[in-house]
Amino acid sequence: MDSVLVSACLRGVPCRYDGRDKAAPGLDDAVAGRAVVSFCPEAAGGLPTPRRPAELVGGDGHDVLDGRARVVEDTGRDVTAEFVDGAHRALAAARHAGCAEALLMPRSPSCGRGTVYDGSFGGELVAGDGVTAALFERNGIVVRSGPGV
Numbered sequence: 001m002d003s004v005l006v007s008a009c010l011r012g013v014p015c016r017y018d019g020r021d022k023a024a025p026g027l028d029d030a031v032a033g034r035a036v037v038s039f040c041p042e043a044a045g046g047l048p049t050p051r052r053p054a055e056l057v058g059g060d061g062h063d064v065l066d067g068r069a070r071v072v073e074d075t076g077r078d079v080t081a082e083f084v085d086g087a088h089r090a091l092a093a094a095r096h097a098g099c100a101e102a103l104l105m106p107r108s109p110s111c112g113r114g115t116v117y118d119g120s121f122g123g124e125l126v127a128g129d130g131v132t133a134a135l136f137e138r139n140g141i142v143v144r145s146g147p148g149v
């Protein structure tokens with residue numbers, strides 16, 4: 001059976017920064033017939049739930065992986081190490097389960113694909129990928145945004 005890694009919050013796990021989930025209508029159809037690995041990179045990286053919101057500063061997830069950008073909470077605390085560690089743990093989980101695809105939460109600094117917040121905490125979006133999405137793409141895992149959110 002094919003396997004797919006899914007952002008845990010899209011599967012109804014209350015692991016978002018605000019302690020809530022983001023259960024996605026249509027997810028069951030999107031993963032039908034496949035084994036599902038639910039994973040939250042930020043929790044896996046050691047961050048608590050709830051936690052302060054964080055955004056990418058100085059670039060996107062690819063830039064973070066290359067050491068050119070950081071992940072920072074709205075308090076100014078640098079959580080780059082936790083985000084990178086969580087991304088590598090997500091990649092290990094995906095590889096262990098043989099996942100060729102991931103369905104990830106849009107706009108997240110970890111899971112977002114194609115669009116992320118700009119680092120100003122003002123709600124502005126820019127083109128880019130989250131840290132986990134970037135690491136997946138670099139390692140041949142097809143990243144799609146989860147449905148219905």
Ligand code: SF4
Nearest residue numbers: 007008009040105108
């Ligand atoms: Fe965790 Fe990703 Fe959902 Fe954020 S978007 S709560 S990192 S699974």
